[in-house]
Amino acid sequence: MISGKTKLFALIGDPVEQSLSPAMHNAVFKALGLDCAYVALRVPKVMLADAMAGVRALGIAGLNVTHPHKVSIAGILDELDESASSVGAVNTVKNERGKLTGFNTDGAGAVRALEREVGKLAGRRAVLFGAGGAARAIAFSLVQAGVELTIANRTAVKAQVLAAEVERKFGTKVALVGIERRALGEAVKRADLLINATTIGMRPNVNQTLVTADMMHRGLVVNDIVYEPLQTKLLREAKRAGARTVNGLGMLVQQGALAFEVWTGKRAPIKVMEGAVKRELRRRGRL
Ligand SMILES: NC(=O)c1ccc[n+]([C@@H]2O[C@H](COP(=O)([O-])OP(=O)(O)OC[C@H]3O[C@@H](n4cnc5c(N)ncnc54)[C@H](OP(=O)(O)O)[C@@H]3O)[C@@H](O)[C@H]2O)c1
Structure with a gap:
């Protein structure tokens, strides 16, 4: 029930209509009996500063941030948590009496989701595809978790910059590889x-993959963070190779759980969040 004391949380981005976050967070608020509500607000790129003034004026308690604001919002917040300043992108904002602090829960969410499936990551050798927003956050968190990292990205210079930043922060070597099949x-x-x-x-590019079954092996764990669709071509190929597969749902839930913990200081009920996301996907005919 919405009351006069309801605390409001929101996702800002453009577009936001397809987001699973409202279903996930409202389910948690309900399960824990919190007088809170979560909505998705479309904020065009040019309106971001106005929207943040609105967040302060309206006392919106917390935000999730998605495309296209993850990087630009970092410059207009009062403070950045280390999780966001190292990555240079924000996916969570906490509003404490008008002071807005940015966090990034994507990387830690990805590591938590993987460790939940396959145990501790320390000492493993990982190849990470990408050097965009999500990949940047994941790269920092993987190395922090003790992973030996190789980055592969179409635009080599972005991978080089990311590797250099991670190396500078952790003092460990990050390898680079091109995305051509042989390498x-x-x-x-x-x-x-x-x-x-x-x-x-x-x-809509559901038949694209960078690697096929013949390039993978049985001992490999393959995680696709893409969750639309849940069973990507990469994961289908990985299964054909006998590899263990992990879809993008776990990261989605864990980054949301960590955001909830930032906002409320309470532990998030993972099962409730998972259930809500699956129910919503089923309702949309996507599961
Ligand atoms: N499960 C979750 O919780 C979660 C969380 C965040 C994001 N995601 C998903 O992660 C994916 C990436 O999101 P993002 O925000 O990081 O996107 P982004 O910042 O736009 O980065 C896109 C990445 O994909 C690469 N790429 C795109 N098209 C390509 C192609 N045809 N060939 C080779 N590389 C290509 C880009 O390479 P270049 O650098 O060469 O352009 C870049 O590395 C999305 O599907 C998103 O939905 C999932």
Whole structure:
């Protein structure tokens, strides 16, 4: 029930209509009996500063931030948590009496989701596809978790910049590889973890993948963070190779759970969040 004391949380981005976050967070508020509500607000790129003034004026308690604001919002917040300043992007904002602090829960969410499926990541060798927003966050968190990292990205210079930043922060070497089949195949052969953090395979390009079954092996764990669709071409190929697969739902839930923890200081009920996301996907005929 919405009351006179209801605390409001929102996702801002453009577009936001397809987001699963309102279903996920409202389910948690209900399950824990919190007088809170979560809405999705479309904020065009040029309206971001006005929207943030609105957040302060209206006392919106917390935000999730998605495309196209994740990077630009970092410059107009009062403070950045280390999770956001290292990555240079924000996906969560906490409003404490008008002071807005930015966090990034994508990387830690991805690591938590993977560790929940396959155990500790320390000492594993991972190939990460991508150097965009999500990949950047994941790269920092993987190395922080003790992973030996190789980055593969179409635009080589973006991968080089990311590798240099991660190396500078953690003092460990990050390897680079091109996305052509032969080089990628060699890197994947030596890896025990493969993570796709590109938009390849995402609807409508559901038949795209950078690697095929013949390039993967049984001992490999393959995680596609794309969740539209849940069963991507990459994961279908990985199954054909006998590899273990992890879809993008776990990261979605864990980054949301970490955002909830930032806002409320309470532990998030993962099962409730998972259930809500699956119900919403089923309702849309996507599961
Ligand atoms: N599960 C979750 O919780 C979660 C969270 C965040 C994001 N995601 C998903 O992660 C994906 C990436 O999101 P993002 O925000 O990081 O996007 P982004 O910042 O736009 O980055 C896109 C990445 O994909 C690469 N790419 C795109 N098209 C390509 C192609 N045809 N060939 C090779 N590389 C290509 C880009 O390479 P270049 O650098 O060369 O352009 C870049 O590395 C999306 O599908 C998003 O839905 C999932």
